[in-house]
Amino acid sequence: MQQSMPRILFISGSDANWLWLSDAVGDRFMLVRESGTFSEITKRVGLVSPSMAVVDYSPQVGLDASLIVKELRELAPDLPVVAMGSKDSTEDVVNALRSGVKDFLSLDSSAGEVTKILTGVVEKAPQPTNERKGYALVILGGRQGVGSTTLAVNLAVQLAKQNKDSTLLLDFGLPLGDGLVHLPAEDKQGAMDFVECVRNLKRFDATLAKTAFRRHNQTGVAILSLPRNLADLRDISASDALKFLNLIKSFFENIVIDLCGFSNIEFVASLLRSADATMVLTPQSVPGIVTAAEMIKSLNDKGIATQTFDLVVTPCHKDVALDAESIAKKLNIETVHVLPDRRAQLINAVNGGQVLSAIDTKDPYSKAVTQLLDKVNANRKHHENASGLASTFKKWFKK
Structure with missing residues (x-):
């Protein structure tokens, strides 16, 4: 059976960061962007069925990123969430990791590093088991x-x-x-x-x-x-x-x-x-x-x-x-x-x-x-x- 392209829900209001991530992942992923309220993010999750979410922690974006991550984990517990921001901002990194994201994408990372991180997150995701599932x-x-x-x-x-x-x-x-x-x-x-x-x-x-x-x-x-x-x-x-x-x-x-x-x-x-x-x-x-x-x-x-x-x-x-x-x-x-x-x-x-x-x-x-x-x-x-x-x-x- 042919597999569809993996989809990433990118939550950010920054055009520059959107273009950066698009260039970094190339044709390996299908990127879908959402920058609205959590209600709108919820709708997008339902419509897109993303394989992963990337949440922008950059201060200039103006999102309450930690709250979004918390609500995403409640809405879709099995959806891997990755944070994105500047590693120069210790506060961004600490807040992101405390909120329970799987990894952190630095805006100065190379395209190869971005792909490696995203691939690693997916490979560490819970594997399907043979346990009884109704x-x-x-x-x-x-x-x-x-x-x-x-x-x-x-x-x-x-x-x-x-x-x-x-x-x-x-x-x-x-x-x-x-x-x-x-x-x-x-x-x-x-x-x-x-x-x-x-x-x-x-x-x-x-x-x-x-x-x-x-x-x-x-x-x-x-x-x-x-x-x-x-x-x-x-x-x-x-x-x-x-x-x-x-x-x-x-x-x-x-x-x-x-x-x-x-x-x-x-x-x-x-x-x-x-x-x-x-x-x-x-x-x-x-x-x-x-x-x-x-x-x-x-x-x-x-x-x-x-x-x-x-x-x-x-x-x-x-x-x-x-x-x-x-x-x-x-x-x-x-x-x-x-x-x-x-x-x-x-x-x-x-x-x-x-x-x-x-x-x-x-x-x-x-x-x-x-x-x-x-x-x-x-x-x-x-x-x-x-x-x-x-x-x-x-x-x-x-x-």
Whole structure:
């Protein structure tokens, strides 16, 4: 597979320093410059997916470089950050190294020295391991009632069939706790909600992972819901929420996250940055499509590359003039799927305390979910086979 050129996000307001770094790295890297607020830097990280960030510590640039480095480390813990400035300024060097950068580029360095430093930083970056790493799939819906929770639950149940006791449903959609209605699980001693789990981040281990989540007995799906008082979400930071999501990937092979109707776009964006795949649901009606478009625009404004999402049109009717492909084009999403209208069958299953995919694998809805899951598994296999960051750089620098 052909590798794309490594990208560096250069954070600086200096034209001279931009030209210097561009000349130094030549055609080894693709440089992308950002000089705005951290909110704008965040957007750029999401859009560019840089392999490394270089932050300009030069006093004349006027950036609070140490604060930017701190926030970058919280936003993207695995992103290597290098400082740039003058080695004649002891204060710049000390401040940079104290903030946790990987190395320091001096403005009087030669092009060869710059390339050597950047290469060295990448080669020292954490290598991919064979440790268990879960796959996080987000289900998004712009408004309540589009079938997001129904799809999330059916996907989770089918995933659990493949690997029982290793599938987690993050029940973050609205209405609150709807996932628990579809997959009823009794309260048990030690069970936590999402905020409680994040508060216990530092002591969260395999033992706690077995006791902190409710489980649906028939399928083995673990369920974690939001607190009953959504105001409690203000007590945790987006970075801690992101750390928790990354942590639980060590304990579950499959994580399905239902975010339908969730109004805190900052929280949604933070979870999407750590997710491996995202599906957006919309009906064929204009109001539903408009809501989905507004949500996608909000995510784009937060730096999320929504073009890579999968669109799911549900329920899809052949006799409706606005077909799935037209909707995907309007939303600027390339991959589109459809789910059939099986409302009566889905309601009957829920009313009986069952999940349609679990009790009738031949139902058209169950078959459509299986096809979606086949796509997810194919993408996952591709994702797992992809080369790590360091090996990618090594291929480039050995050319």
